[in-house]
Amino acid sequence: MGIEHPKYKVAVVQAAPAWLDLDGSVDKCIALIEEAAAAGARLIAFPEVFIPGYPWHIWMDSPAWCIGRGFTQRYFDNSLSYGSAQAERIAAAVAEAGLTAVLGLSERDGGSLYIAQWLIGPGGETIARRRKLRPTHAERTVYGEGDGSDLAVHDVAGLGRVGALCCWEHLQPLSKYAMYAQNEQVHVASWPSFSLYDPFAPALGAEVNNAASRVYAVEGSCFVLAPCATVSTAMIDELCDRPDKHALLHAGGGFAAIYGPDGSLVAPQLAPDQEGLLIAEIDLAAIGVAKNAADPAGHYSRPDVTRLLFNKTPARRVEHFALPVDGSAADEPAVTIATA
Template sequence: MGIQHPKYKVAVVQAAPVWLDLDATVDKTIALIEEAAAHGAKLIAFPETFIPGYPWYIWLDSPAWAIGRGFVQRYFDNSLSYDSPQADKLRAAVKRAGLTAVLGLSERDGGSLYIAQWIVGPDGETIAKRRKLRPTHAERTVYGEGDGSDLAVFDRPDVGRLGALCCWEHLQPLSKYAMYAQNEQVHVAAWPSFSLYDPFAPALGWEVNNAASRVYAVEGSCFVLGPCATVSQAMIDEMCDSDSKHALLKAGGGHATIFGPDGSMLAEKLPPDQEGLLYAEIDLGMIGIAKNAADPAGHYSRPDVTRLLLNRKPARRVEHFALPVDSEPAEIEPAVAS
């Protein structure tokens, strides 16, 4: 009798946040979790910084303009702390739904913000809190960075070996290889939206970045869930206060996707301005067939030619220590002139 490989339904989010409104966006996140559970999904994936939304203002004008308009303060105040009532509310909702959620958020920790993905299991317990290793370009005016411990894959009995990265982390070959080498089976590739600088910056557009998700699926021989936010008209109305800004950012931009380990598209895309959930049935048995052809960190690798060095140690800004009582420095006898 053949081995029964796990099969289950996944849900991928394409929606706009209630921009810079933490409580309202948490409520919208919970509604999407409940909708996915009602449709039988065992895993739901959210876009990059869905809570409280992506800070598009950093690409539209100067930092002084953003501060003067109040965006900087509001973004900090509406970012999500791990030990907060809103975070507790999210974890309780995931537990009620009985699924695994990969949340996308701006994480507030002390006086700093981070592009984060929290993986919460069906028991409501946190499986992982990862941070984007290096914020991209203008994002570095808002966020701090993660470390090598954030390149991790988690073996879960309900969904398989699960990992996640954000946005242009999918253009970092070494970071991708660190994930492939952990035999990742299901990967969440979280994106913010694709309507910035369109059409004169193809590298920021949907075709290039959907392709990055698709290549990840084929390279890693894994399923890739590509949640993607939309830009709402309300966001445009608030940020775009001139004709030049309207030319830089447009409403819509949603291009959520789901790919199989052979690069096949497993769900029909929604229109770029439409909110909703993409669903797909995934069969982890497909991975063995894909890796039979090319296992990037296994039989298709050449470690005698190229290898990856990976530092998984968490970065600590402060190391606390205390000297033992018996290690007080001894008195030094003064030198005597001869």
Template structure:
């Protein structure tokens, strides 16, 4: 008998988190997991740092402004620790749904934050925890660096060989090669929203990120899922205190 390939439905999230509200965003994440399961999905992929949302404020003004507006402490306080009641709720929800979830979150560990992806299996157990190796540009004012030990592909009987990276990790040839070399079959390319890059920084815009996802699929001979968040009006209203910032955030 030849090689067989499982066929299954996936859910790729394009939604806005409840900005800077850990508990509410965890509840929304659970609702999306339940919706995906109700529609027959076996795998759900979430955007980069969906919990508690991407810190767009770092692109809008100086670090002093972000401190003065209180964003730095609030973001830290609303990031997610692995050993927390909110994390337990997420794992329980994945187990009830009976699917595999690739979560995107700001992970709080000690005094540092990390751009993290947790892969949770249908039994509610953690398959993998990984951290973005090198935060992009001003993201480094918020997040620490990963160590590369988690550039791994995970063989799942119901999903195939599953891996994940975040955003501009898809522009790093050696990171990609590390994944390709492990015979990846399904890849989650998690990104934040892309509201404020156009038109002055096309290298950071959605066109480039769509293109690198397509290249990843071709180079890696794998399926690529591209979850991407949206920006809520509530988030814009809170972050933007000038017309120029409104124009950036709204694209």
């Protein structure tokens, strides 16, 4: 008997968040999880920092304006902490729905925020938590960084090998290669919205960034689920406090997509201002056919010419140590590093 290839339905979110509203964002996430389960999906993928929405204010004016308008404090207060009551609600909803979720969130950890993705299994268990390795441009005024352990692909029962990256991590060739080399089969490419600085910044627009998702599918010979948020008129009303700011951010901007390992679109796309779920059935058998033509991390590679150095060690911001207390000689080691 040959290999059995999973075949199942996936759901990709295109929706506006309950912006800067943690509880409202959780309510919306749960409603979308329930909708995906009702449609028969076994995996749902959410946009980048869907909780509590993308911090568009950092692109609209100065840091002083963001602080003075209260956006900075509100964003911190409405970001999600693991172990919180809100996080427990989401995990319980995933378990009730019986599917796997890849949630995009602004993670609050102590006094810092991180662009994070939370992989939750069908029992509500945590499969993985990851952070974006390097926030992009103005995002660095809000978020901290991840590390090499965040470039990971996970065996998920019945779904295959699943991985995730955020936004412009899909422009990092070495990071992508680290994912391909782990035999990724289903990839979640989470994006915010494609209406910032439109049309005078093509690099931030839908055509360029959907191309990045599509190329990832072909290079990795994997399915790519590319959720994308929309910007609501309510968000525009709050952010655009001067007429000229309406040129900086527009309502809409949703361009969610699902790509096959040959780069084909496998689900119809929604209108840019429409909220909903993209539903498609994916068959992992298609991956073997795609890799037969070109497997950049396998038979199509040339490690004798170029290869990747990959440090997967989690970052340790604090090393705990203890001074010797047994009267040992001064020329003996002065500290003992604790590994816990």
